[in-house]
Amino acid sequence: MTTEQASLRTGRPRARTRGAQLRATAFGLLGIISVAVLWEVYKAVAPENGVVIAGTRVLPRTTDLAMPHTWEMVARLLEPTTSQAGAAPLWLTVAEAALLSLGIAAVGWLVGTVVGVGLGLLMQFFQVVERGLLPWIVLSQTVPLIAFAPVVRSWGSRIEILGWQWPQWLSVAVIASYLAFFPVAIGMLKGLQSPQRTHLELMHTYAASRWATLRTVRLPAAVPYLLPALRLGAASAVVGTVVAEVSTGYLDGIGRQLISFAGQASGDPAKAWAPIFGAIALGLVAAGLVGLIGLALRTYRRGEAA
Amino acid sequence: MSTTTEETSSEAAVVATGIGKTFDTRDGEVQALTGVDLEITAGEFVSLIGPSGCGKSTLMRLIADLDSPTEGTLEVFGKSPAQARRDQDYGIAFQQAGLLPWRTVGANIGVPLELHGVARPDREKRVAELAELVGLTDFIDRYPDQLSGGMQQRVAIARSLAEQPRLLLMDEPFGALDEMTRERMQAELARIVGESGAAVVFVTHSIPEAVFLSDRVVVLSARPGRITGVVDIGIGRDVHRDEALRETAGFFEKVTEVREALHGTPVTAAAREAR
Ligand SMILES: Nc1ncnc2c1ncn2[C@@H]1O[C@H](COP(=O)(O)OP(=O)(O)OP(=O)(O)O)[C@@H](O)[C@H]1O
Numbered sequence: 001m002t003t004e005q006a007s008l009r010t011g012r013p014r015a016r017t018r019g020a021q022l023r024a025t026a027f028g029l030l031g032i033i034s035v036a037v038l039w040e041v042y043k044a045v046a047p048e049n050g051v052v053i054a055g056t057r058v059l060p061r062t063t064d065l066a067m068p069h070t071w072e073m074v075a076r077l078l079e080p081t082t083s084q085a086g087a088a089p090l091w092l093t094v095a096e097a098a099l100l101s102l103g104i105a106a107v108g109w110l111v112g113t114v115v116g117v118g119l120g121l122l123m124q125f126f127q128v129v130e131r132g133l134l135p136w137i138v139l140s141q142t143v144p145l146i147a148f149a150p151v152v153r154s155w156g157s158r159i160e161i162l163g164w165q166w167p168q169w170l171s172v173a174v175i176a177s178y179l180a181f182f183p184v185a186i187g188m189l190k191g192l193q194s195p196q197r198t199h200l201e202l203m204h205t206y207a208a209s210r211w212a213t214l215r216t217v218r219l220p221a222a223v224p225y226l227l228p229a230l231r232l233g234a235a236s237a238v239v240g241t242v243v244a245e246v247s248t249g250y251l252d253g254i255g256r257q258l259i260s261f262a263g264q265a266s267g268d269p270a271k272a273w274a275p276i277f278g279a280i281a282l283g284l285v286a287a288g289l290v291g292l293i294g295l296a297l298r299t300y301r302r303g304e305a306a
Numbered sequence: 307m308s309t310t311t312e313e314t315s316s317e318a319a320v321v322a323t324g325i326g327k328t329f330d331t332r333d334g335e336v337q338a339l340t341g342v343d344l345e346i347t348a349g350e351f352v353s354l355i356g357p358s359g360c361g362k363s364t365l366m367r368l369i370a371d372l373d374s375p376t377e378g379t380l381e382v383f384g385k386s387p388a389q390a391r392r393d394q395d396y397g398i399a400f401q402q403a404g405l406l407p408w409r410t411v412g413a414n415i416g417v418p419l420e421l422h423g424v425a426r427p428d429r430e431k432r433v434a435e436l437a438e439l440v441g442l443t444d445f446i447d448r449y450p451d452q453l454s455g456g457m458q459q460r461v462a463i464a465r466s467l468a469e470q471p472r473l474l475l476m477d478e479p480f481g482a483l484d485e486m487t488r489e490r491m492q493a494e495l496a497r498i499v500g501e502s503g504a505a506v507v508f509v510t511h512s513i514p515e516a517v518f519l520s521d522r523v524v525v526l527s528a529r530p531g532r533i534t535g536v537v538d539i540g541i542g543r544d545v546h547r548d549e550a551l552r553e554t555a556g557f558f559e560k561v562t563e564v565r566e567a568l569h570g571t572p573v574t575a576a577a578r579e580a581r
């Protein structure tokens with residue numbers, strides 16, 4: 001019995017059975033293992049200097065410096081971060097930085113989502129706004145992050161309200177939200193415009209106000225469009241946070257850690273990989289959290305099947 | 307139609323005078339309706355029948371104020387269609403059930419009540435009544451994707467009845483159903499309408515269906531849609547519409563009469579024999 005058939009039987013779309021869940025977990029593990037195996041096999045068989053064609057290296061070097069053994073990377077995670085006495089284990093240092101970045105990304109995502117949903121609503125409600133605003137929203141994403149990150153930072157550092165100083169992490173969150181709002185705004189607009197004509201005409205026959213139509217038909221119909229947009233927004237917020245940390249010089253997050261540990265790679269090659277794992281875990285956790293929202297709103301995804 | 311006197315027009319559910327509708331499309335104008343005069347009295351069941359594309363849905367949409375006529379005047383309970391819509395004088399069921407997939411059967415039936423501010427306890431009571439009426443009490447917490455096409459259609463009918471409208475507009479509501487379900491639904495609709503006393507404008511492609519349900523069958527010609535005939539069925543409202551009715555000689559006679567009106571020429575006895 002396929003998942004499809006199972007969900008038809010229970011009448012719950014996309015509800016995973018226990019078997020399907022196990023299978024998904026197994027596939028996930030298999031994926032990780034095969035990447036590790038590929039890594040080790042390549043390291044064992046490829047030439048020391050990588051593959052160079054016409055002066056360009058198309059495959060990387062396989063030295064321990066460039067490609068440490070997978071087990072060394074894992075073992076390094078358990079060792080202390082620095083040689084100083086009492087230093088925390090590397091995984092903890094990375095996890096702390098990743099968690100901090102996750103918090104910043106979450107704030108950025110939240111702000112981006114609120115702004116995106118708001119813009120989507122505004123554009124749906126007023127066609128003039130859609131025509132005037134949409135090109136600018138698209139254009140906004142072509143501005144390179146590196147270009148305006150320092151500007152945001154320097155503006156932020158000048159903001160002081162009643163003794164409250166704009167913290168630097170907030171600049172990072174603002175930049176993350178700048179990336180996150182885009183898919184949400186587009187997805188929301190598309191979703192709000194997605195209801196079937198019959199549903200809208202039905203609302204018209206009920207003499208429903210625009211607000212009532214929004215609540216009863218448009219918002220629920222927008223959910224299947226909004227969920228993937230939120231997931232995209234979360235991914236953008238994480239990438240935005242990491243890049244913004246680097247370009248604003250914010251020291252405590254995973255972004256800065258990526259740079260500083262990479263700088264120590266000549267002496268400690270396995271250490272440089274730890275924050276990369278941290279960043280991956282960060283992305284997975286963010287995607288998982290957004291997945292929970294999808295679970296909570298699954299009733300509204302019934303329209304997808306119909 | 308125009309034979310009715312002035313004083314009865316206060317009792318009219320729908321009065322159409324010289325209705326015409328022309329659509330502006332990219333490849334020129336499409337004349338869907340022309341010179342339609344029709345009066346439907348309160349409590350009357352009128353079927354519209356005619357070839358595909360003759361403007362039946364269009365006429366219904368005009369009455370429902372989903373579109374406006376390009377010629378003539380239309381009154382619904384003595385008001386403009388827009389006003390009648392705002393006053394919620396009619397309930398409508400489209401060819402597709404048009405249920406909201408994220409709402410349960412009960413919540414779908416309750417949509418108009420919810421929109422018009424009926425308090426929750428009253429709403430639940432009314433929804434239960436309606437579900438009972440269409441035989442879906444056991445399915446009230448199911449979602450539309452868990453229902454058959456016929457059940458979905460019944461939900462849509464229950465929804466159109468929710469506010470006890472004086473006028474029901476139904477556009478081929480049984481179009482997607484198999485013959486057996488269809489005949490059962492016809493009997494159910496006859497009973498429901500009999501109980502509610504609402505006027506009905508019913509679009510169908512099925513002659514027996516039109517004869518079975520209606521007081522009057524209005525026949526439209528191919529595009530541009532014009533009324534070419536009106537057949538009085540003459541089965542009283544108080545007659546119990548059941549399977550036995552379909553077997554009576556009077557029923558067959560009316561079916562033939564509507565068919566003749568539809569074809570524009572009398573169906574000869576020979577042709578009738580051959581059939
Ligand atoms: N929005 C529209 N724009 C342009 N032409 C339209 C529009 N709606 C209907 N028409 C045209 O008007 C004519 C009548 O359409 P209508 O849907 O009323 O036919 P109908 O009698 O309901 O047909 P059917 O029995 O197939 O449902 C058709 O020729 C159709 O192409």
Ligand SMILES: [Mg+2]
Nearest residue numbers: 362363364477
């Ligand atoms: Mg039609």
